[in-house]
Amino acid sequence: MLDRQKKILYFNTFLNFxxxxxxxxxxxxxxxxxxxxxxxxxQHCLWILFIHEGMTLxxxxxxxxxxxxxxxxxxxxxxxxxxxxxKRDNHEIKLYLTEDGKSLVKNSVKNSSCxxxxxxxxxxxxxxxxxxxxxxKQSCDLISLNENxxxxxxxxxxxxxxxxxx
Amino acid sequence: MLDRQKKILYFNTFLNFxxxxxxxxxxxxxxxxxxxxxxxxxQHCLWILFIHEGMTLxxxxxxxxxxxxxxxxxxxxxxxxxxxxxKRDNHEIKLYLTEDGKSLVKNSVKNSSCxxxxxxxxxxxxxxxxxxxxxxKQSCDLISLNENxxxxxxxxxxxxxxxxxx
Numbered sequence: 001m002l003d004r005q006k007k008i009l010y011f012n013t014f015l016n017f018x019x020x021x022x023x024x025x026x027x028x029x030x031x032x033x034x035x036x037x038x039x040x041x042x043q044h045c046l047w048i049l050f051i052h053e054g055m056t057l058x059x060x061x062x063x064x065x066x067x068x069x070x071x072x073x074x075x076x077x078x079x080x081x082x083x084x085x086x087k088r089d090n091h092e093i094k095l096y097l098t099e100d101g102k103s104l105v106k107n108s109v110k111n112s113s114c115x116x117x118x119x120x121x122x123x124x125x126x127x128x129x130x131x132x133x134x135x136x137k138q139s140c141d142l143i144s145l146n147e148n149x150x151x152x153x154x155x156x157x158x159x160x161x162x163x164x165x166x
Numbered sequence: 167m168l169d170r171q172k173k174i175l176y177f178n179t180f181l182n183f184x185x186x187x188x189x190x191x192x193x194x195x196x197x198x199x200x201x202x203x204x205x206x207x208x209q210h211c212l213w214i215l216f217i218h219e220g221m222t223l224x225x226x227x228x229x230x231x232x233x234x235x236x237x238x239x240x241x242x243x244x245x246x247x248x249x250x251x252x253k254r255d256n257h258e259i260k261l262y263l264t265e266d267g268k269s270l271v272k273n274s275v276k277n278s279s280c281x282x283x284x285x286x287x288x289x290x291x292x293x294x295x296x297x298x299x300x301x302x303k304q305s306c307d308l309i310s311l312n313e314n315x316x317x318x319x320x321x322x323x324x325x326x327x328x329x330x331x332x
Contacts (some may be wrong), residue, residue: 002292008275009325010295011284012213015191016321017302022188023231024309025181047178065189109174118177120308126168129176135301136183142286143190155182159175 014139028117036108041066043108045074046097049084050105051161052154054094062150180305194283202274207232209274211240212263215250216271217327218320220260228316 002010026040033043041064048063049055055063061071075095078084083101086093097105108114121129137145145152168176192206199209207230214229215221221229227237241261244250249267252259263271274280287295303311311318 002287002295005328006292007284007287009328010287010299012217012328013299013321013324014287014302015195016317016324017299017306018184018187018191019231020306020311020314020317020321021184021302021309025184029181051178065185118173121168121173121176121180123308126172129168132301132305133176133179133183135298136180136187136305139298139302140183140186140190142289143187145186148186151182151186155179155186158179158182162171162175162178 018139028113032108032111032114032117035111035113036104038104038108041070041074042078045071045078046083046101046105048154049095049097050102050165051158053096054087054089056092056094059150060095062148063154065151184305194279198274198277198280198283201277201279202270204270204274207236207240208244211237211244212249212267212271214320215261215263216268216331217324219262220253220255222258222260225316226261228314229320231317 029043030040033040036043038046044064045060048060057068057071057075060075061068064071066074075084078101079086082098083104084095084097086095088094109118121132124132195209196206199206202209204212210230211226214226223234223237223241226241227234230237232240241250244267245252248264249270250261250263252261254260275284287298290298
């Protein structure tokens, strides 16, 4: 058991590093989105539906980590732009990308900001990248990954779902 | 060199895990702050000045990762509440906590939400915690830690600066 001062020290270091990573990623992600004429939230939403089509609004909000009303606003705006559409399936309403929406996502990963952005791991070996991701997953687990089953299953099935889509 | 699909896969996993960690930490941090009658931004600001008193507004904004005008607004509000004060030192204006500000920070880490919050590493050995923090630092480096010297020096000197303060 650590003494209290060390506990606070480690915890705050964790908090500050996590903030730094997120804030900087978000800033660059915003730049990538702008090149496609999107907000970063819209881009995030389109990406999630691109990877895993046919999810409900609740699932989307759990994965994007937005509350329901924010998610609903973003979806409505993207629907108006004809990038996504809703389809009733039994008693559920599910969300899908239109062909235009799919092209938008595919093109967005080709722009130069995105190219630069996804290349941050280029200096590492694959094993090192996997080690980083494993540690991040461990951190998510400590925080409460198990409580958000939609998010967990989305991220962990990512590699299966993305296959042949790009 | 990874193929493009793997690159996008790893990158997106990194992005999603980082978002999950940050959003969930922020949510809990907000709860801790509320128990002390603060916003999470105010609490973040007080914490930074508690650890390292006498910084300029520019340094504070680099460490808190806010732009100058946001930082200035937060500082003004905390000054009005008499938790921080400004002091001219040569040609620079530096920020300090008042005695009330210091008590507020010290008491805030004693409340029950905070106790729970800083205990997320309790199930780990110290070496494992250090490993997580090292990996996060590595991720920060990949993103651009070197470009933000104020933040880097703040986080890396944390353990020295926090000594005897709590």
